[in-house]
Amino acid sequence: MFSKACEYGIKATIFIAVKSLHDQRVSLKEIAEEIDSPVAFTAKILQLLAKSGIVDSHKGPTGGFQMDRTGIDNVKVYDIVCAIDGDKIFNGCGLGLKQCDAEHPCPVHDKFIGIRENLTTMLQKTSMFELATGLDIGLTQLKR
Amino acid sequence: MFSKACEYGIKATIFIAVKSLHDQRVSLKEIAEEIDSPVAFTAKILQLLAKSGIVDSHKGPTGGFQMDRTGIDNVKVYDIVCAIDGDKIFNGCGLGLKQCDAEHPCPVHDKFIGIRENLTTMLQKTSMFELATGLDIGLTQLKR
DNA sequence: CCAATAAAGGATATTTAGGTCTTTTTATCA
């Protein structure tokens, strides 16, 4: 469904959100440990997320990654997926055709419309706050 | 969503179904031309589909690929996806966790259940016959 | 200012997906 980079990106952002809700910055190392991801690769993804404005980064001692409360509420899973994997999964043709629309549909075009809409809507509605609180109170997990 | 191999596999099978409904075998070359795919790569995918029993293959002159009427009715998009990409898309965790179930869910587990069910059901219900007739009467396309 | 810390950035390696090519096997038919 998503690329590895995107999976890591979502998990990392959720973890950063949890810590930020407790007014704590987290370092790359902590993040990679928590979400069980390769450190250097995670660094690249976090750079991208920082550039996209999804997370804030700070250098130096006491530095690390964080989100402000506005971001925690406003950033949706959809934003992370778009930043890392792009919008192909939301707009691309199920069979990979360049031109595939209501006028010139591929054989599965109509079948995919509903599913894609559900997915898009769900990801657009799901905020970091919602996912972070679920993780924070132990309802969900990021490892294993 | 699907791998390239899977996209080609679905398109190829639909085309074979159309031709089979007109009692015609099709060669690899015709298939690759029709679905606009690399010939040699398509050959590999068709081998896999033949081994999986999704299409029948015949060697020699007048040889090629075909499906019997039972296959055209019974083979679902789901079967092709499973044969080529496996069932990860139907059963795997959205965030790539090994262990992710109702007991130990990842943060997006519940959110994905419905969408995944919709996708699975849709693909399990969609037969080659349905897609082949849509293509045959010009309602849909495989190119561009 | 200095030393320690942490992210940024560039270069490189590894793995997987995607794609190609050649040889072998099988079937048809002249």
Add this chain to the structure above:
DNA sequence: TGATAAAAAGACCTAAATATCCTTTATTGG
């Protein structure tokens, strides 16, 4: 039965995704 057409099989190549390493830059506290 031999020439030929077609798929099967497997070796091989390429590009992209994944992952690592190392150097640079910014920030902080002493």
